């Protein structure tokens with residue numbers, strides 16, 4: 001880049017060596033939203049997993065009864081911020097998938113408001129993903145995706161779909177909303193899989 | 197279809213930066229490759245850090261016509277990344293990159309600012325804060341080329357927050373513009389109305405009636421434009437004669 | 447932050463060489479026709495999303511990063527360019 005604006009550094013700070021490449025540590029929790037924040041009443045909310053043969057459905061209360069787990073994870077947003085050792089509470093997807101029969105290997109997460117994101121099924125299992133309902137000791141606010149969001153901390157945070165309301169099994173790894181628009185199909189922060 | 201060669205990226209040199217309001221500055225730029233611009237156009241400013249990081253924001257052009265001198269007026273948004281830099285850091289002699297002119301939708305006269313298009317139609321301008329920048333360009337151009345009735349309703353927090361106040365006052369003095377101020381926080385001494393936000397009634401009172409079928413240009417913070425555009429429809433203005441440009445903010 | 451289709455002028459001109467703000471497009475969601483400048487545009491650090499003002503269908507996405515730009519047109523059936531000076 002030949003042109004430089006005198007005195008301009010922008011809002012970015014220096015990348016931190018202990019973080020995935022290109023990431024900077026933050027203490028606060030930035031809110032990103034590409035539209036209106038949906039206000040979801042848990043009374044009208046349910047969570048579904050749709051396979052080639054069946055739709056599994058849990059109400060808000062049924063979901064809690066499956067067993068809630070406390071976890072502490074690092075999150076990495078593709079917009080260059082990371083937040084370390086963040087306490088979350090949620091239902092492990094291992095539990096939700098216990099009685100789900102499927103031959104399909106890929107998942108599309110669907111949110112209230114139409115947002116979608118794709119994740120391979122095996123990356124949602126083995127203690128690597130949750131339907132999160134609390135963060136930092138508080139119920140998830142609507143701005144942060146409440147009442148429930150997906151939590152897949154080993155991938156860039158856009159994969160942790162806010163306002164999640166269901167997973168649909170797929171034969172192939174179809175791109176979700178941001179993946180269609182230019183972001184990486186997979187999104188591993190340690191491999192810096194930001195864009196196509 | 198060929199590219200219009202004149203629109204593109206330009207290197208501008210800041211000729212002058214002067215206070216416009218307590219929070220805003222007027223920037224006069226020299227852009228040797230600038231193709232000129234219609235009244236109401238904007239441009240994109242791109243800033244580049246030494247490590248290659250870039251940020252781009254849109255700013256309306258307060259000037260119009262063939263000149264290669266381009267005038268901007270930038271309000272410093274608290275905690276903003278770009279506007280405080282343009283207001284507080286940029287000084288004469290600095291160079292910045294520009295992309296433009298842009299935004300044919302919001303030009304006056306309509307249709308790419310074509311001077312042959314009908315300029316006899318009444319024009320109502322409605323501005324909130326820095327949203328007056330493209331509307332000042334339109335008012336000045338309209339005053340120059342002549343045309344139908346021209347009226348501006350301008351909402352500002354206090355008298356000191358008005359952009360292009362001397363220029364607008366001069367247009368009024370020359371009989372070229374009818375200007376109606378709305379003060380939302382503090383009024384001049386002896387003002388006939390208390391400070392307060394624009395309402396539908398106030399808008400109706402201070403604008404050309406829908407029955408005269410004016411073209412309305414409305415520009416300012418997004419919530420301001422949303423509110424005004426909604427009231428204009430309720431007041432009977434046809435949607436295709438209401439042109440809007442939203443600057444953002446909440 | 448919410449703006450409107452005027453704010454897309456620069457990025458679309460960069461990508462396509464056309465100032466599309468005054469162009470009429472058909473929404474693939476509601477089949478309505480509207481001028482691009484009237485679209486509801488939300489600018490976020492991840493990208494810019496333009497929605498139909500009538501039905502909220504996503505018309506255009508813009509992602510910029512690593513020195514590259516992607517323009518998505520997922521919800522525009524067509525956009526008229528014949529009125530644009532050539």
Ligand SMILES: Cc1cc2nc3c(=O)[nH]c(=O)nc-3n(C[C@H](O)[C@H](O)[C@H](O)COP(=O)(O)OP(=O)(O)OC[C@H]3O[C@@H](n4cnc5c(N)ncnc54)[C@H](O)[C@@H]3O)c2cc1C
Pocket residue numbers: 238253254255256257269270271272273274275276277278279280326329330417441442443444445446447449450452453
């Ligand atoms: C077509 C167009 C023309 C424009 N013309 C002008 C102009 O002539 N003069 C001018 O001063 N601005 C103009 N703007 C607004 C300008 O592009 C920037 O949005 C503004 O300068 C803030 O940028 P920033 O980087 O400082 O703030 P950011 O870092 O982008 O934002 C910081 C915070 O400020 C808020 N914010 C952002 N923009 C605004 C705003 N406009 N009003 C209030 N709050 C805001 C955001 O919500 C955010 O919380 C125009 C915008 C558009 C789309």
Ligand SMILES: [Zn+2]
Pocket residue numbers: 473474475476477478498499500501502503
């Ligand atoms: Zn639509």
